[in-house]
Amino acid sequence: MKIKMILIITSLLIAVHYSLTTPCLAQQITLSLDPPIVQTHIRPGKSILVAYTVENSGDPTPLQFLIRPFTPQGQEGALSVGDTLEGPILFSLENTDVAFEKPFFFKSDEKRQAVVKIQIPEGVPEGDYYYILLAETVPSFSVGGQTTSIASAAVGSPLLINVTQTGITEAKGTIAEFSIKPTYTFTFGKRIFRIVDTGIPLPLVFSIRNAGNTLIDPQGTIKVRAGKKTTSYDILPQHILSNSQRIVKINPPQTDVPSNQTAHLSGLQLGKNTITASVSFGENTPTLLAQTDCIGIPIRLFTLSFVVLVLCGGVVVFASKHKPLKEE
Amino acid sequence: MKKICFQRFTPVFLLFVFLYLFFLYPAQAVNMESDQYRIQFGTIDIGGQKMTDTVNNTYTLTTSLGQAAAKEFASNGFTIKAGFQYVYSRIPFTFSLSNTKVDFGTLLPSSPTTGQLTLKVSFGGAGQYIVTVRADGPFKQVLGSNIIPATSCNGGVDTCSITLAKQWTSTSAYGLGYSMTGQDIATDFIDSTYFRPFANALVPENPAVIMQSVNVTANLTPTPNPSYSPAPSLAGTPRDTTHQSVITLKTNISSVQPAGSYATVIRFLATPSF
Structure with missing residues (x-):
């Protein structure tokens, strides 16, 4: 009787446990934030509201909203985020249910809006x-x-x-670097000769410095001219923040280019290749120009041809020295 | 009678046990993905509409009317632009982490232990992004003050830093570090034997960039450009909208490492670049 009871209870417990067990999942985080970037011009004394939407497509998690200052880091688009909120701009969350730096429970598939009030006090530079x-x-x-x-x-x-009184900003952009990475470089007199292999894409570095107090948006093109053939690349629109330098990219971006290079230029021709860049920072701004050149030589092709010629010559010499004797 | 009941009950019991053992749900991490397109034209939304293709709802197109940014600065005292204006994207930026915990279990001296996390970044509409990582500190004893320090990899010529990965293959090189494989990772992660130590927030060190791309974008202009035809016969090869990498955390302790539970927090930050 006891065994029967134990079996019944065990079966019942297993059945209950089996029916009520939920799948065991690794806790995954998937967060979305919109808008991805906000740019604003504000007059001192004014305030604006920006509504952000954050969505949790992963598992439930505690979440908090933070505002932090950041500065550009390096010249590849990285940013360094401060550990504390500082600076003259005032921020507050207009939501009644959430506040900055106060964690709240964020359920799966939930969307929350963070309405951020940005206030510029009078007298802010x-x-x-x-x-x-x-x-x-x-x-x-x-x-x-x-x-x-x-x-x-x-x-x-x-x-x-x-922050601006007039809404007018001044662009102070300069070209910091416009250079190629040739295969060989040598100097003859005062001239520098850059030799590139036409069979290999040529790395180009194009960096722009913003010496002003407002961000700039470079627009322009990079052109490669060889003989009558010209190839043109548009510059990818990217912000260059105040007092920083950034390597610009071409549009559409190339996938295999390291972040410290602008582009890999292909299709270089035998002879002189001229690479030019023209860039401006919007209406009523001067156009900046940069130029470099290189001599294209199909080095790999020449090397291969030379090796083939040497081999063929060797075979001919070998064959001529080992001619079979003619019967007299 | 009792014997008959018992005999009948035993198979039922065994059946329950069988069901219990073999029909449990497997433990798994859920991947959330969509291979459908979602194209938005966004500014500051004042009005607009959502259009969906009538064939199979593959494409969704939302437009907005008006643009607060177009209002004159002089009259309002501000202008505002949200999203990348040059590509008109308001598609949310999404970052996904496959797990919130890497459990190394019980560590044994000179027996490196690893754990992995999968990172996914989805921009959808446009642009560029950066993912950085930084640890709150080294592995620290939960009930104590001992630490497992950051790795310097094999040492000597193979001494790594927070921005330069080097080989870490020696079992007599101790510490905590990470390696990366997958898309958009830094080029110094040559293969899975290359590691870096985590940037340390206590020093403080700047977070290290571990993923970066200017090419996470939906194919707004498919290649080649299609002539007009109803969806879904819109030809072309869409580029990835999601980029993914795997971070492998590795730790190795010496025989003099004090026993105990060690823990640290690894903070990942994903941002659309400016």
Whole structure:
């Protein structure tokens, strides 16, 4: 009787456990943030509202909104985010249910709006101020006797604020670098000769410096001219933030180009190739020009041809020395 | 009678046990993806409409009327642009992490242990992005103050830094580090034996860039440009809208490492570049 009861209870427990067990999933984070970037011009004394939408397509997680200043880092588009909110611009969340730096529980498939009020106090100096809105998951520790890394994910939306009385900004862009990476370089007299292999794409570095207090948007083209043939590449529109330098890219971007190069130029011709760039920063701004040149030689083709010729010559010499003796 | 009941009940019981053992859901991480297109033309939305193709809802097109940014600065005292104006994108920026925890289990001296996380970035509409990583500190004892330091890889000529990966193959080289494989990763991760230490927020060190691209974009202009035809026969080879990489965390301890549970927080930040 006891065994029967034990079996019934065990079966019941297994059935209940089986029917109520939910799948065991690794906790995944998937966060979306919109708009991805905001650029604004504001007069001192004014305030604006920007509505951000964050969506959780992953598992439930604690989340918090943060505002942090950032500065451009290096010249490849990276940014360095500050650890604390500082600067003259005032930020507040207009939502009643969430506040900055206060974690809230963010359910799966939930969308939340963060209505950010940006206030520019009177007397704030004109110029650019860069911040980033972050939606960051708050890590929770449940180590349980093991060595563990807890991952926290954050998505950010850069906020580029230009404080101006007039709405007119001044572009102070200069070309910092316009150079190619030739296969060989040698100097003859005062002239520098850059030799490139026409069979290999030529790396180009085109960097623009913004010496002003407001961001600039370079527009222009890069042209490769060889004989009568000209190939043109458009510059990818990218912001260059105040007092920073950035390597520009071509549009459409090339996938295999390292982040410290602008493009890989292909289709170079035998002889002189001239590479030029013309760039401006909007209406009523001067056009900046840069130029470099190189001599294209099909080095690989020549090398291969030379090797083939040597081999053929060797075969001919070998054959002539080992001619069979003629019968007299 | 009792014996008969018992005999009948035993197969039922065994059946329950069988069902319990063999029909459990497998544990898995859920991947959320869509291979459909979603194209938006966005500015500051004042009005607009959503259009969906009538064939099979493959394409969704939303437009907006008006543009607050077009209003004059002089009258309002501000102008504002949201999204990348040059590509008219308001498609959300999405970042996904396959797990929130990498459990190394029980560490044994000179036996490197690894764990992986998958990172996905989806821009959809346009542009460029950067993913950075930084640790709150080295692996620290939960109930104590001992640490597992950051790795310097094999040492000597193979000494790595937070921005330069080097080979870490020696079992007598200790610490915590990470390697990357996949799309848009830094070029110094030559293969899976190349590692970097995490940037340390306590130093403080700047977060290290681990993924970066200017080419995460939907194919707004398919190649080759299609002549007009109803969807879904819109030809072309769409470029990826999601880029993915795998980060491998590795730790190795010496025989003098004090016992205990060690933990740290690794913070990933994904941002559309400016």
